[in-house]
Amino acid sequence: MKTEKIFKDDILQRAEKLLFYNNLLIAQSESWLPAEEGNRNMEKQIEARRKKKLKSFSFITVCLLSLVTTVLAQNPVQTVSYSGTEYYKYSKKEYAKIWMQADPGNLKSRSERKDEKTGEVSIMIFRQDSAKMYVLKPEKKTWMAISMSQLNMNDLVGLNVEKDRNVEKKFLGLEDVNGYECHHYQHISTSTLNSGTQETGCTHSWIFEPLNVQMQYSNCGYDEPIYLGNFQQGQQPAHLFEIPDDYTGMSLPAGGLMEMLTGKPREQNQQDVDETKKNLQEGMQNINDQIKEIENDPNKTEQEKIMDALKMLGGSKKK
Numbered sequence: 588m589k590t591e592k593i594f595k596d597d598i599l600q601r602a603e604k605l606l607f608y609n610n611l612l613i614a615q616s617e618s619w620l621p622a623e624e625g626n627r628n629m630e631k632q633i634e635a636r637r638k639k640k641l642k643s644f645s646f647i648t649v650c651l652l653s654l655v656t657t658v659l660a661q662n663p664v665q666t667v668s669y670s671g672t673e674y675y676k677y678s679k680k681e682y683a684k685i686w687m688q689a690d691p692g693n694l695k696s697r698s699e700r701k702d703e704k705t706g707e708v709s710i711m712i713f714r715q716d717s718a719k720m721y722v723l724k725p726e727k728k729t730w731m732a733i734s735m736s737q738l739n740m741n742d743l744v745g746l747n748v749e750k751d752r753n754v755e756k757k758f759l760g761l762e763d764v765n766g767y768e769c770h771h772y773q774h775i776s777t778s779t780l781n782s783g784t785q786e787t788g789c790t791h792s793w794i795f796e797p798l799n800v801q802m803q804y805s806n807c808g809y810d811e812p813i814y815l816g817n818f819q820q821g822q823q824p825a826h827l828f829e830i831p832d833d834y835t836g837m838s839l840p841a842g843g844l845m846e847m848l849t850g851k852p853r854e855q856n857q858q859d860v861d862e863t864k865k866n867l868q869e870g871m872q873n874i875n876d877q878i879k880e881i882e883n884d885p886n887k888t889e890q891e892k893i894m895d896a897l898k899m900l901g902g903s904k905k906k
Contacts, residue, residue: 667798671818675811676803682813688823692716695828712828721830730836737839740778745843745853746860751779762793764802764814769793773807874899 668689673682683700694715701708710723718735736742740749759771776788789807794800798820805812830836840846842853849856881887881895 667800667820668822669798669800669818669820670823671815673813674816676814677811685815686823686827688825688828695823697827712830714828721836723830723834728831728834730830730834732836732838734839737843741843743839743843745840745845746857747781749778750781753777759791764793764795765816765818767795767802769795769802 666689668687670684670686672684674680675682683698685699686697688695692715694713696713698711699708700711708725710725712721712723713719714721720733720735720738721730722733723730733743741747753776755775755777757773757775759773761768762771763769770793772792772794774790774792776790778786778788780786791805791807791812792801793803795802800818801815802818803812803814842851842856845851845856846853849859851859877899878896881892881899884892887895
């Protein structure tokens, strides 16, 4: 099990890119619908369905990635049970409530967060005994279970995106956080994607090592760290780490979130994405070739070249 903190800003950036490919897959899944020119009502229906799916996919992705960040930010060799509230350091706004139960060989944790914009509450539970994480949506009384083995970008989303990941941990010194002398660490994550490009992410954590508790953390590039307040040691109620009996749920399928979205197995989704990427690349190359042809036309003025390029690009959008 990886003990390093998962970098929220790094992963969410890649999640946004995956949402782009998800958008393309949704368009493909709707290809059986009529697409006559001028059928605006049908276009609106397709767009409404697309936005609904995107919203659901985005919410689940953010919840899962937040869950990974919350739990794996803690060292799994947890020796103390406690509860607390996470706050933004400067605005003092509440970020999340957390509970940790450190039974021998069975670490359990729970975090509750309310979305500031939608008011929707998300509950995330981790249980070492089942080697699973659970995302609960109280408004709908539903849950989804994710195996620890699925907590990587490729298996979580269900696409072969990331080839390799390396995490470097650097000690920056001792600092006081709310009266606790903490070890301040910087974590730099380098991800090599299957496309051949590399992406990096960075975060900071402040650990009170006598109890092995993270007292504060922040993402590089963000001005406001999040700290642990109302810290209280002690045994936590067992029911906090159980799924209510009146909830219904499912486990994340082998094809990840994309299989949930499209209903297709991982292999088919990967093939669809690869084909779509290939078509996009070919389309962009075709556009570039046409632009170069326009630019190199000796018989047209610069104004005419600009107008021809605009007409060509306008025609491409309509296709």
